[in-house]
Amino acid sequence: MSPVNDVAVPENLADLVIHASGVGVRRGRNNLLADINWSVELDERWVVLGPNGAGKTTLLKLAAAEMHPTTGVVHVLGERLGRVDVFELRTRIGFTSAAVNNRIPPEEKVRDVVISAGYAVLGRWRESYDELDTDRAEELLTTLGIAHLADRSYGTLSEGERKRTLIARSLMTDPEMLLLDEPAAGLDLGGREDLVARLSELALDPDAPAMVLVTHHVEEIPPGFTHALLLSEGREVTSGLIDDVLTSENLSKAFGQDLLLQRSGDRFFARRR
Numbered sequence: 001m002s003p004v005n006d007v008a009v010p011e012n013l014a015d016l017v018i019h020a021s022g023v024g025v026r027r028g029r030n031n032l033l034a035d036i037n038w039s040v041e042l043d044e045r046w047v048v049l050g051p052n053g054a055g056k057t058t059l060l061k062l063a064a065a066e067m068h069p070t071t072g073v074v075h076v077l078g079e080r081l082g083r084v085d086v087f088e089l090r091t092r093i094g095f096t097s098a099a100v101n102n103r104i105p106p107e108e109k110v111r112d113v114v115i116s117a118g119y120a121v122l123g124r125w126r127e128s129y130d131e132l133d134t135d136r137a138e139e140l141l142t143t144l145g146i147a148h149l150a151d152r153s154y155g156t157l158s159e160g161e162r163k164r165t166l167i168a169r170s171l172m173t174d175p176e177m178l179l180l181d182e183p184a185a186g187l188d189l190g191g192r193e194d195l196v197a198r199l200s201e202l203a204l205d206p207d208a209p210a211m212v213l214v215t216h217h218v219e220e221i222p223p224g225f226t227h228a229l230l231l232s233e234g235r236e237v238t239s240g241l242i243d244d245v246l247t248s249e250n251l252s253k254a255f256g257q258d259l260l261l262q263r264s265g266d267r268f269f270a271r272r273r
């Protein structure tokens with residue numbers, strides 16, 4: 001580490017997609033996050049896990065350059081938040097969340113939901129797109145298993161189909177980092193399993209961008225994810241390699257209950273003891 005303007009900046013900053021040092025977010029009297037030190041490297045796939053209100057979405061908003069820390073320093077894709085044009089930075093980040101879902105016009109065609117990401121708009125605004133863009137959108141729709149829905153309007157899709165459309169959209173710009181906020185929320189068992197399988201394929205693809213996935217449920221962790229950060233009440237419980245972090249003891253600490261974590265193959269399951 002070398003200090004720059006009293007801030008410790010790691011020497012390998014160029015290899016880090018996220019670097020948070022001493023980060024806190026405060027709203028009124030509430031500490032949404034406190035003392036967060038966290039780094040994500042280019043080839044890592046992180047799951048951020050914790051109970052309701054732990055600060056997961058707040059952390060993801062920092063990573064998405066949609067919020068600034070109150071204290072500490074956040075670097076995203078090598079740029080320091082507060083000293084960078086966030087609109088430009090956001091074009092390098094794929095981000096899916098319930099908020100993005102709510103902004104999509106229901107009459108929008110699925111193909112256009114995906115393709116319009118390249119133009120940073122919601123709602124198709126051009127009569128024609130480049131052939132390259134059209135091809136890329138078709139490829140992503142196929143990867144996510146929704147090519148047959150390309151001409152359907154977004155409002156007619158099931159929850160699972162919408163989630164997959166949003167992931168395809170967030171990959172359209174070939175982002176350097178993919179942020180997924182509770183992608184499996186609201187899905188039935190089949191929908192969840194299908195999404196977990198698609199995300200696992202992405203996670204195992206060496207050409208895919210760095211990924212950070214927020215969830216409450218260990219069952220939703222796709223095989224291929226490499227690291228985990230456990231949060232509770234705005235603070236880190238523990239973080240590191242997924243096999244070291246995901247233990248009954250750590251999970252019990254994060255969720256404030258006596259939990260038993262079990263593995264079956266490359267999946268995780270948890271229940272109260």
Ligand SMILES: Nc1ncnc2c1ncn2[C@@H]1O[C@H](COP(=O)(O)OP(=O)(O)OP(=O)(O)O)[C@@H](O)[C@H]1O
Pocket residue numbers: 027028030031032050051052053054055056057058059216
């Ligand atoms: N603008 C705000 N003012 C005050 N408190 C806030 C504000 N935004 C969020 N909070 C609180 O901060 C805490 C962390 O919120 P956050 O959405 O990051 O948690 P989370 O871990 O994503 O929760 P969930 O799993 O329920 O989605 C919550 O207690 C929330 O009520």
